[in-house]
Amino acid sequence: MVKVIDAGFLTTVQDRPRLGLARFGLSEAGPMAPMSFAEANFLAGNAEAEVSLEVTVKPPRLLFRSVAILGLAGADFGWKLDGRVLPLGQTIEVKAGSTLQGDYCRTGLRGYVAVTGGWKVTRWQGSAATHVQSKLGGKVLERGDELEFGLQRAVSRKVKERGALAMFNGQHKVLRVVDGPHSGMFGPEATSLLCGTVYKVTEQSTRMALRVEGLELPCPKEPLLSCGAWHGAVQVPPSGVPQVLGVDHPATGGYPILASVIQADFEVMGQLRPREEIRFGRVSVETARQLLKRQRDWLAGLF
Amino acid sequence: MDILRFVSASEAAVLVEFGDGLNGEIRPEIVQRIHRLVALLDLSPLDGLLEVTPAYSSLLVEFDPLRLLESDVIGHVRFCLEQIGQIKLPSVQTLEIPVFYGGEYGPDLPYCAERLKMSVSQLVEAHCDQVYSVAFFGFLPGFAYLIGWPQKWAMPRLDSPRAKVPAGSVAIAGSQCGVYPTISPGGWRILGRTPARVIDLERKDFCLFPIGAQVRFYPSSPSAW
Numbered sequence: 301m302v303k304v305i306d307a308g309f310l311t312t313v314q315d316r317p318r319l320g321l322a323r324f325g326l327s328e329a330g331p332m333a334p335m336s337f338a339e340a341n342f343l344a345g346n347a348e349a350e351v352s353l354e355v356t357v358k359p360p361r362l363l364f365r366s367v368a369i370l371g372l373a374g375a376d377f378g379w380k381l382d383g384r385v386l387p388l389g390q391t392i393e394v395k396a397g398s399t400l401q402g403d404y405c406r407t408g409l410r411g412y413v414a415v416t417g418g419w420k421v422t423r424w425q426g427s428a429a430t431h432v433q434s435k436l437g438g439k440v441l442e443r444g445d446e447l448e449f450g451l452q453r454a455v456s457r458k459v460k461e462r463g464a465l466a467m468f469n470g471q472h473k474v475l476r477v478v479d480g481p482h483s484g485m486f487g488p489e490a491t492s493l494l495c496g497t498v499y500k501v502t503e504q505s506t507r508m509a510l511r512v513e514g515l516e517l518p519c520p521k522e523p524l525l526s527c528g529a530w531h532g533a534v535q536v537p538p539s540g541v542p543q544v545l546g547v548d549h550p551a552t553g554g555y556p557i558l559a560s561v562i563q564a565d566f567e568v569m570g571q572l573r574p575r576e577e578i579r580f581g582r583v584s585v586e587t588a589r590q591l592l593k594r595q596r597d598w599l600a601g602l603f
Numbered sequence: 604m605d606i607l608r609f610v611s612a613s614e615a616a617v618l619v620e621f622g623d624g625l626n627g628e629i630r631p632e633i634v635q636r637i638h639r640l641v642a643l644l645d646l647s648p649l650d651g652l653l654e655v656t657p658a659y660s661s662l663l664v665e666f667d668p669l670r671l672l673e674s675d676v677i678g679h680v681r682f683c684l685e686q687i688g689q690i691k692l693p694s695v696q697t698l699e700i701p702v703f704y705g706g707e708y709g710p711d712l713p714y715c716a717e718r719l720k721m722s723v724s725q726l727v728e729a730h731c732d733q734v735y736s737v738a739f740f741g742f743l744p745g746f747a748y749l750i751g752w753p754q755k756w757a758m759p760r761l762d763s764p765r766a767k768v769p770a771g772s773v774a775i776a777g778s779q780c781g782v783y784p785t786i787s788p789g790g791w792r793i794l795g796r797t798p799a800r801v802i803d804l805e806r807k808d809f810c811l812f813p814i815g816a817q818v819r820f821y822p823s824s825p826s827a828w
Contacts, residue, residue, distance in 0.1 A: 528656025528663025
């Protein structure tokens with residue numbers, strides 16, 4: 301059992317996305333940085349995606365009342381166990397009575413705390429993922445909460461190439477996009493404009509949408525009936541400043557969708573920090589598939 | 604009506620569009636066709652097809668691009684569309700929803716009545732006389748867009764939305780009607796409030812209104828509850 305001494309900036313329970321409720325207006329939720337989520341579960345010795353904690357900006361302080369085996373991945377929070385700095389990319393054993401804590405993220409924005417056997421949070425509609433805006437499903441951690449976790453077994457794993465981590469280090473991050481369903485409604489130059497400039501991530505970014513500031517794009521004038529929305533959709537509201545929908549996106553929306561961030565870049569997108577500069581880059585659907593395959597193969601190689 | 608377009612939305616999603624642009628117009632027969640397509644897709648699951656999101660004139664279909672090609676998804680949707688009319692679908696549910704009209708529960712009732720040159724009781728009667736249909740969901744989880752409020756009585760939204768609209772508020776905007784599932788900001792004109800719980804985590808479908816359901820409102824008072 302774990303006691304939450306401090307909940308951090310925003311710590312939520314995440315799980316595999318909850319599918320099938322878009323028809324009731326509820327989007328899938330789940331991890332914003334899916335590669336780090338998978339890596340944390342691998343390090344914890346879980347065979348597949350188990351219920352994990354998504355840590356944002358500033359990590360929680362957790363007191364372990366019983367032994368645990370953890371996988372920590374994603375943003376570098378300078379994790380410490382009883383004041384001792386923890387190595388990255390390997391299974392962590394925790395003794396009863398130990399405290400896990402860290403600092404504001406140094407690289408990236410989101411990290412995951414996975415535990416062998418997963419955190420025991422009731423699954424609702426097939427998933428324990430937290431849809432943060434509506435508070436439906438899962439749980440947002442609060443000070444004083446007590447969390448149980450699954451059965452323990454001995455595990456020792458390492459990640460050799462820190463593939464997921466490499467993706468959010470360095471300057472000039474690029475979110476690659478494919479054409480969206482309404483790209484034809486925009487002028488022919490709109491995608492070139494989107495991809496030919498630098499945007500700055502703003503503090504208003506959430507799991508619902510990545511918000512940026514920068515060049516205003518020309519907007520189509522024709523009225524548009526709302527259509528389904530999805531993680532990665534690059535909407536252009538009347539202001540002309542694009543926004544990219546996250547996993548807690550509204551199920552439908554009336555803004556035209558110029559482009560869509562490819563799934564292989566969801567990890568990069570989920571790790572973007574406020575004030576970071578990004579570019580968009582256009583790729584083909586086939587390239588998007590190849591990049592996703594490479595990423596899944598890397599993950600499959602881990603397990 | 605039968606104009607159908609498949610538009611690539613991303614490497615993992617295709618948008619099935621009905622009608623042609625429609626110029627922002629809502630067409631009930633198209634809404635119904637989309638609901639039938641959703642029911643047919645439910646009846647014939649396809650491995651790798653992950654999520655469907657209906658709207659007024661389109662259905663978004665999301666899939667795993669490493670398990671399915673866009674052409675597989677389009678083929679499957681076409682196959683299902685061919686079954687429309689051949690397969691008996693579950694009958695449409697009818698829901699009767701109590702509403703406390705006016706007063707603190709429906710602050711915009713007097714304004715709307717005046718604008719439509721009706722008495723308050725005539726407006727309540729008019730609102731209860733319509734049969735609404737659950738078109739699709741958006742804005743908030745559990746927020747259903749109900750169609751059936753006559754266009755001739757279309758109501759403009761508030762100039763500046765309220766910061767907090769109570770859960771259960773029954774409101775109109777344009778020719779749409781909606782029930783706020785949770786407390787939220789909102790710019791629709793509020794006629795009343797229902798004590799019915801729009802979303803309930805214990806219910807299998809979690810939301811009171813399934814797509815396609817018919818909805819009727821009836822006047823009630825808090826003392827009846």
